[in-house]
Amino acid sequence: MARVFYIVFSTLFFLSCATTGIEKTDNGIIVRVKQENSHTAKTIRLNVIDNNIIHVSAIPGKIFSDEKSLILRPGLKRSGTFSVYENGDEVTLSTDSLDVVIRKSTGEIAFLNKKGETLLQENKGGGKTLTPIEVEGTKGYTVHQLFESSDDEAFYGLGQHQADDFNYKGKNESLFQYNTKVSVPFVISSRNYGIVWDNYSLSKFGDTRDYADLDQFKLYGEDGAGGGLTATYTRKGDSTGTIVRQESKLDYQFIPLLENFPADFDLNNSRVTWSGELEAPESGLYRFFLHYAGYIRVFMDNEPVVEERWRTAWNPNSYKFEYHLKEGERVPIRVEWEPDGDVSYIALKALSPVPEEEQNKLSLWSEMGNGIDYYFVAGNSMDEVISGYRTLTGKSQIMPKWAMGFWQSRERYKTQDELLETLAEFRKREIPIDNIVQDWSYWPEAEWGSHKFDKERFPDPKGMVDKIHEMNARIMISVWPKFYMNTDHYKAFDKNGWMYQQAVKDSIRDWIGQGYIGSFYDAYAEGARKLFWKQLEENLYSLGIDAWWMDASEPNIQDNTDMDYRKKLCGPTALGPSTKYFNAYSLVNAEAIYDGQRSVNPDDRVFLLTRSGFTGIQRYSTAVWSGDIGTRWEDMKAQISAGLNFALSGIPYWTMDIGGFCVEKRYEQAQHYYNATGIENEDLKEWRELNARWSQFGAFVPLFRSHGQFPYREVFNIAPEDHPAYQSMVYYNKLRYRLMPYIYSLAGMTYFNDYTIMRALVMDHGKDPEVNDIGDQYMFGDMLMVCPVYEYKATGRTVYFPATTGWYDFYTGKFIDGGQKQRVDAPYSRIPLFVKEGAIIPFGPEIQYSDEKKPEHITLYVFAGKNGTFSLYEDEGVNYNYEKGAYAIIRFNYDDATKTLVIGDREGSFEGMLQERRFNVVYVDKNRPQAVDPDAKGIEVVYTGAAQKIPLEK
Template sequence: MKSIYYLLTCVLILSVSCKSQSYEKTASGIKTTIDSTVVEVRFYTPGIVRIIKSLPGETVEKKSLSVVKEAETVPLNVTESDSTISLLSDVLTVKVNTRTGAVSYLSANGDALLTEKAGSTAFTRFNDAGNETYSVKQSFTLDPNEAIYGLGILQNGKMSQRNQKVHMVQNNTCDFSTFFQSVKGYGLFWDNYSPTDFTDNEAGTEFASEVGDCIDYYFMYGKNADGVVAEMRDLTGKVPMFPLWTYGFWQSRERYKTQDETVGVVEKYRELGVPLDGIIQDWQYWGDNYHWNGMSFLNPGFPEPQKFVDDVHNLNAHLIISIWASFGPETPQYKELKEKNMLMDFQTWPQSGKDIWPPDMNYPSGVQVYDAFNPEARDIYWEYLDKGLFSLGIDGWWMDSTEPDHLDFKPKDFDNKTYLGSFRKVRNAFPLETVGGVYDHQRQVSSDKRVFILTRSGFAGQQRYGCNVWSGDLGSSWDSFRSQIPAGLNFTLTGNPNFNSDIGGFFAGAYNKSWSDGTAAKNPLFQELYVRWLQYGVFTPMMRSHGTDMKREIYYFGKQGEPVYDAIANAINLRYSLLPYIYTTSWDVASNNSSFMRALVMDFPADKKVWDMNSEYMFGQSLLVAPVMNAQYTPEKIVKVDEASGWNKGNAKTKEGFPAVDFTEVKSSPVYLPEGTAWYDFWTNEKFDGGQEIAKETTINTTPVYVKAGAILPIGPKVQYATEKKWDNLEIRIYEGADGEFTLYEDENDNYNYEKGVYSTITFKWNDADKTLTIGRRNGEFPGMLTERTFNIVLASKDKTKGNEIVSQPDKAVTYSGDEVVVKL
């Protein structure tokens, strides 16, 4: 009997021992094998967990291109039941089903967040340019009514990205990040750079990538949208600050053909008194296509490069210049990279050596894209950029075609070898690497000038590289325009806060078929679209006018006193008046992981009416922007117009032959005001309750903008460029109805001293019950800081408005020297 008891005891001990060894504890989680799949769970923080799945016997050594964070030491409680291994941190529970291998995620209080679909993990053998590897996919189960956001810059017009299939290969007008976040407060980053399909339908939500040695993804629980953005930036990199001047107005064109023409544009803006901070020099300053991207001024129209840069600077403006990820065969860069086997062989722009359209392929250009994944190639790229352009004092880089352009695609093109394997394997991370190469090198050689890069493509993690991504060469149409709000908001929700678009759309040829270039900007169909796009551009991180087919400078649209000209000038001036607010928001983005363009769901998640709203957003924490996104005065459809007849033969016409339009006629645009707060009309100070749709009266000179109750809004001086005047006489507007707080940020406006704490902040607090404003003690200091100034305090009210302007009637003028001041209003 004793022997039987002993035997049973041994079996029980052996059973318990076997169960305890069904997984292996690691430094940051566990590793186990389930159903012929190795599953590893690694906690990076209490709210961020990495899942790696591979096949037994495979060696997986992957260094992420996007992720820069090292795993922290996270206290975990690991338990096992009959069919589940559970890992609990302070904020997140991860459960691994030991029968199916499916991983599920719950909040600390047990709320279900996301679950892998059982049996959906898939490895399919794939030959990648001679390397035996796998195609990989994983599906998840979402709640039926769960809204998700992200995936990058898409031109589908959608806010929530449910119920669609997206083929992710970087291209001109779509920038893909394999990341989405949910209204439930979690995010998922699929860490793969090969061509990937995202599919969401009744069967599940799936990522499927063409190449992957393993399945590798990160789940993060931030509890809300800002929290998820913060965790994505913690994982893939923080956002550095841009200089103050980058937030002014930028004028560009495809293209200015001489240095005198470029400088002349800045001179004309100064003559007209219209603010301008930046001018952009587009391509062909290097000469012909065989010298493509030579990073030197070989074009006879630019005979004195240093004088060119100096002339722009002497007008208190800044210059950025076009550079590409490819080189023509007559450039020294091409020859050096070719010798070292650091070029890729596929068709890219431009295809012909002749600067004509369509390209004449009897004269192939020979332009090739360089291997941006190779650190030595990135060194070579910067060496020539530094010597040829940065040494002249050029202020920033317009990195065009960073997808890169891939024309006449053939599957074998993906077999091109890169430093990290086939081009197929790393395709979507090309913009991350090429932009990162320029940022890292400039940071190494200079701390006096902040890196500023305007680029056409982006990927997860690129926010750490001082770049603003624009949405590509869009056609000029109302549909394209309407797509920009959800495109920018979804990009922001991937963790990338810096977005802009070509104001007016790039290809405007449909508006320019019947008139010479000098009068095309007076076409009322284009005028209405351009003005509305410009007004939207006021409330994006970069306000930049650019396009081809017609000139976009303000003086081509008319003259002062005419409705369209005045609407353009007023929009630009509005941008400059908001610079203290915008620059403070930039600091908030860099230091507190905030966002410029904020989908309404970020601030009003309880209001389900905003979950899928694609026509309004918050700009910073205080301003709700509802741009006029539909034509009110002209047909949206581009119709054939000739100078003799206008749209219809019966229409009245201007002297240029265009139909006459009264842009001062009052129209109406619908605006939804989210619930949970009261709102003030920015222009009239009229107050509205949230949770309702209202009709805003508009003319061509009106952008519907509303201010949240409790907001404290600084208004800057009237200037011609961002740093023309100090902020020693700011207007501080108080919007009653709730307590509020605003911290004004100031620094030297450029350089990286702010990273060392060389800046100051002043916090304003509004107590709505007591009607008191407390201006807190100034924290910090920097060279050139104002030690004494005046704040003009204004309580928003209807009697302080006249038309579309706030009448300067401060309730109190407060002298401030850095000590706390309490103002009773």
């Protein structure tokens, strides 16, 4: 009571005092900080969004920008009461959930819960640095915010990256958009808070420095001579043209740098090595950055630090590794590289050591903004933090039910007949499918951006779409924000100043045919977004197209260009310089189609798939895929942690190219050899196993789709019917469809409960500290634990069973105690799956497409050991009536003490809803193990909407 009185009294006191440097606003407070350093914050604003969300803004001046945030959802309303009190140098803003303390002398902020425990604290002194920057006449600040972090804390989120990092504690990650790299500046902590960083420019998590070239070390060649490593360029099978020279840098990362390779040396069919020794100028942990295309291996002190990796030439990959070095100690280094063709890329750089206590802090840096601008989001769980993220940035829409089914694609179907014949083959073989995809280049070669089909290859687009619909499937089509200069659509944008001009000025030709000049439209302009939709509506949506594939939405105007030139290519934008708006293109591009389609057909659910994403993109019914990844086992493994961190970034719908997109030549050659001879060589064996394993994994991510370059990705083109790869892929396809009631219920929860479908173990089992660093197994919903196999010829893998519950083997029903690691069986045809105690999982009928049958008969598996709940969600599946209350929920509650299941009263209704159905309840406990079989016989229950209590053990 005394504290409450003090808060009220002090509030009245300081509000009456004009000299405290504190100003109360409708939503919070503004604090004036007296600091001499010109690069620190002088004015700090705290705004209350709700009891769990605080908006922090900081500037060196006095007047805050009134620019509208791109990431906040339209119509965001502030709620929650707060009070403010002053105690010496500290001012506290207090909500029902948080106390936010700011020091008047430094601007340092701390966020505390109501127990007085510090959740997050800015670095001593405030941790804020703001350095003036001016670009193209626009002024702003390069900003850096540093927070303290406890040793046991873990960080996740940041979007989707390919270095196979899971827990980002002590790691570094550059946040920019590129093919296979999706940057979302939202970080979530294992301590159940998150930071939504409101900035659209190039950003960094961790170390703010750029990676430096190898000449930061003393380098010695193979002969011991100082000044550089020995670079040896050799043609395979021909040593006469070998070139040996000394190189002090290994930096061939971008197009302009390729001219530094030896003149007249053809990289095609060659080997290059860099070898010698390096000597560090100081002792400590060095963090290395490897950029590569082709085959690469790296050795330090004659031990491999990078096992063989590969990536195609036009789409290099990046990888990071760490190595301890001692000052003055010479360490052997060797880089072995086989370029991918005559144009290929490679670079090796490093960051010098920083003290561990500094490296482990939470650090966010951005190149350009109006000031420091972030939202602190607290919760009692990671789900609550993600709910806060969506409170700010927008609800995730419920995807159409058919989007939960299987998607088939390939690099492209070249003709109308090819596409229709493929879909017909699925139906003939009774392999479930809901969607087929028409990727790029369906237009006439010289008319990219026309949105018109090539009449010779696609003579009847409307008829093609109609036939797809007649076969009970949907079609998604690739639409790029790219336009050739000669198209009418380019000219329509250009006359309004809505085309980026640098690519045209520089006559950049793409890779198609003779090479054509074009550029991308400026999606930051409202008028341009409306025009983009109008063109799509007139040319494609009018044909009955169901979904949109928004490729190259980084925007990727030219591959393998340095950062400065990338900015020139995609700017200036209608809002300002591309330096400031570098990362948010995919967000406004998605807005164009989402708003456009809902404006002309508000009853038709929008589905967008984009190669890039940004904070808030989930509000535009958008899923993101991981780009043109490689077809290697290490690429498959990296997708697990990439997908989990993307989900932890608050965006629930993610997918990948099952099997990878960019294909090693050995797999292409193996497929051609098989087509000619019918012989499965060793490379084809591996290709088939890779696709089988990847498809097993892909069946348990939010969206299930296969896509990639040749060899073709249809299951019947990967392997014959009697092959274990074929049989396994079909099994998991059908299992996915039997799980449709479960999966669609999860989709409903993403909207109504701000749920996350693909769940890192730390989300549901965070009380077990062992799970903080486990990024290669996860929960699909909170009932199923998925453990992908990502090694060739593996027949088992190690699985950690979180201590928070017991587990059942999906295939045998065997019970496993939590809190232990086990080596589990993983035969070729099966992915390890486990079900938690208390799980309730519904299985529907066998179907060929999502709405073939209504689930009148659901097999309901109940797993004993703990109490459990599940809510079966249903609606009309294709429209937005759920936003108006047209949906139904049936809640199931299992009580383990009494061994009873209660099926609750049906809540809600919608047109076409089943009035009566049967539940086949199968009960599993540790004393009666049994495999999961959707057709197993159990206790039959006729349900008409009224609650029922079912004893499961007599």
